[in-house]
Amino acid sequence: MLGPRSRGPLPSTRRERWRVIVVVVVCLLVGLVVGEVADQVVKSSSGVGRRTDKTWLAAVSAIVAESNTLAPTLDAIRSDATDPAVFDRVTLEFSLRQLAQDAETDANIYRLLGLAAPSNRADLLMTAVLGLRHAGAENLAAGVELAISGRDEPSTLPRARQFLATAGSRFAAADAGYHALVFSLAKNVDALSLPSSVWVRSPAVWSASAVGAWANELRSAASLALSAALSIVAVTLEPPPLEITGLPTTTTTTTTLAPTTSTTTTLAPTTSTTTTLAPTTSTTTVARGGHARRQPPTTTSSPTTTTSSPSATTSTSAAPAKPTTSTMTLPAPTTSLQIPPAGSVSVVAATSRLEVVVVVKNIGDTIAKGAYVTAVASPARSSHTGAARVGARHGLLTLSPGSSEYVVMPKLVVKHATRYELIVIAAMPNGRSDQRSIALYVSS
Numbered sequence: 001m002l003g004p005r006s007r008g009p010l011p012s013t014r015r016e017r018w019r020v021i022v023v024v025v026v027c028l029l030v031g032l033v034v035g036e037v038a039d040q041v042v043k044s045s046s047g048v049g050r051r052t053d054k055t056w057l058a059a060v061s062a063i064v065a066e067s068n069t070l071a072p073t074l075d076a077i078r079s080d081a082t083d084p085a086v087f088d089r090v091t092l093e094f095s096l097r098q099l100a101q102d103a104e105t106d107a108n109i110y111r112l113l114g115l116a117a118p119s120n121r122a123d124l125l126m127t128a129v130l131g132l133r134h135a136g137a138e139n140l141a142a143g144v145e146l147a148i149s150g151r152d153e154p155s156t157l158p159r160a161r162q163f164l165a166t167a168g169s170r171f172a173a174a175d176a177g178y179h180a181l182v183f184s185l186a187k188n189v190d191a192l193s194l195p196s197s198v199w200v201r202s203p204a205v206w207s208a209s210a211v212g213a214w215a216n217e218l219r220s221a222a223s224l225a226l227s228a229a230l231s232i233v234a235v236t237l238e239p240p241p242l243e244i245t246g247l248p249t250t251t252t253t254t255t256t257l258a259p260t261t262s263t264t265t266t267l268a269p270t271t272s273t274t275t276t277l278a279p280t281t282s283t284t285t286v287a288r289g290g291h292a293r294r295q296p297p298t299t300t301s302s303p304t305t306t307t308s309s310p311s312a313t314t315s316t317s318a319a320p321a322k323p324t325t326s327t328m329t330l331p332a333p334t335t336s337l338q339i340p341p342a343g344s345v346s347v348v349a350a351t352s353r354l355e356v357v358v359v360v361k362n363i364g365d366t367i368a369k370g371a372y373v374t375a376v377a378s379p380a381r382s383s384h385t386g387a388a389r390v391g392a393r394h395g396l397l398t399l400s401p402g403s404s405e406y407v408v409m410p411k412l413v414v415k416h417a418t419r420y421e422l423i424v425i426a427a428m429p430n431g432r433s434d435q436r437s438i439a440l441y442v443s444s
Contacts, residue, residue: 056115057191060126064178064195067106067133071198073099074137074171078205078214081144084223089148089365092224096141103134118188125181129174133199136170139163143211147218149226149366161208161215168206175200226366228431233404235424235436238355241346242443346440350416354442356392356409360426360434362399371396371428375409377440380419387415396426417444 073095080086087095107130117123143163146156178197185191204210218224340346348354356375362368372395379387392410399405414420419441427433 052116053118053188056117056122057185057188057193059113059115060110061194063106063110063130064197067103067130068195068198070099070102070133071201074140074199075201077140077144081214082217082221082224084221087223089224089226092144092148093141096137096144100134100137100141103130103137106130107134118185122181122184125177125184129177129181132170132174132177136167136174139167139170143167143215144218147215148221148224157215157219160218161212164211164215165206165208168211171200171206172203227364228362228366228368228371228399228401228428229364230368230371230399230426230428230431230434231361231363232424232426232434232436233359233361235359235438236357237346237348237438237440238357239349239351241340241348241440243347244340244344245347246344247341340438342437344439345419346438348440348442350443352414352416353411354414354440355411356422356424358407358409358424358426359404360396360399360407361404362401364431365401367401368396368399368428368431371399371426371431373407373409374425374427375412375422376425377412377414377420377422379415380421383418385415385418387418387420390414414442416442418442 076086077092077095077099081092107127110126110130117126140163143160143166146160146163149156175197182191182194185194200206354377358373358375360371360373362371372393374391374393376389376391378389379385390412392412394407394409396405396407419439422438422440424436424438425433426435
């Protein structure tokens with residue numbers, strides 16, 4: 001029983017243990033290799049992450065610094081909007097639009113860059129800060145517009161106060177969000193370079209009571225009141241003037257170059273002939289007695305011939321251009337829709353009915369209501385035709401800012417051989433009016 005057969009299984013058992021040892025050693029080696037590779041990857045990713053954070057912080061620092069440049073405009077609007085030495089209506093509205101546009105640009109730049117933030121929270125905070133500033137600027141513009149434009153509508157004042165209070169709360173929320181962003185990055189050494197926010201220097205001025213009082217000031221500020229203003233763009237007569245006398249004259253000097261050609265031919269023994277033609281053309285219009293008269297063009301030529309005895313040669317050359325100067329005197333340019341200048345007289349054909357056409361424009365910043373045009377023709381004292389003063393009036397449609405109206409006035413009864421002074425007035429009950437005067441003569 002204790003013979004050689006009983007020892008047979010031993011070699012097989014020793015081989016299994018060897019296999020286990022080999023497997024363990026291989027696993028240890030593999031583990032060491034994998035661990036080393038993982039460590040290198042972690043170290044490499046940490047370096048990339050730090051560089052990414054630096055890039056994001058540098059971009060945010062530049063955007064916040066650029067956004068802070070809008071703070072002086074915001075402060076000026078809040079403190080000096082009703083000061084006529086600083087703002088009028090046009091400059092105030094422009095500053096409000098520019099503030100909203102620039103705030104929107106800052107938000108868009110951050111969004112388009114698409115940089116990876118140190119954390120998702122940091123990205124959300126920065127996006128919210130810029131978005132709140134843009135929204136607050138738009139609320140501010142809407143509130144100011146309601147406060148200064150709806151003076152005849154009491155219901156607009158509470159809405160204006162609400163917009164202004166919302167703007168202030170959003171500005172304050174943006175600053176609070178930015179402070180939270182800086183605090184969340186306190187452990188990041190590079191975050192120390194972030195600038196401070198200066199949008200809201202004094203939170204008290206944006207409280208509900210403060211902006212309510214500000215809305216009342218905006219509404220009562222005379223420098224911010226809407227106003228309509230009419231302007232007479234053009235006046236014309238029907239029948240149109242045959243001529244306009246007494247026009248100022250302007251002198252125009254024109255210089256022309258008349259090319260000349262010189263040909264010299266020498267034949268035996270010696271003969272030289274030179275011929276020069278210098279054609280010139282001039283047209284002259286002369287104003288005599290205040291009337292425009294045009295003279296027909298005239299053409300002159302001056303041939304000359306000379307003889308000399310040089311050596312036997314033949315040549316052809318172009319002589320330098322000779323300057324020729326003509327002077328014209330022309331009346332100032334006029335058209336049927338241009339208002340004649342002061343001192344001139346518009347001469348119209350013999351008629352008993354004179355029609356005045358006026359183009360009126362609203363150059364104000366609010367709708368023109370109740371406007372009208374008046375045309376009055378008064379005979380000159382020197383007239384002895386028994387003519388009487390006549391006039392006509394025409395009511396205008398509602399004119400929005402920048403719009404124009406073509407007005408055909410009722411015809412005026414006039415007499416022949418009479419000189420009149422025509423006065424055209426565009427006026428409205430509460431607004432700036434305009435006036436034009438035309439001297440005219442009705443032919444006999």
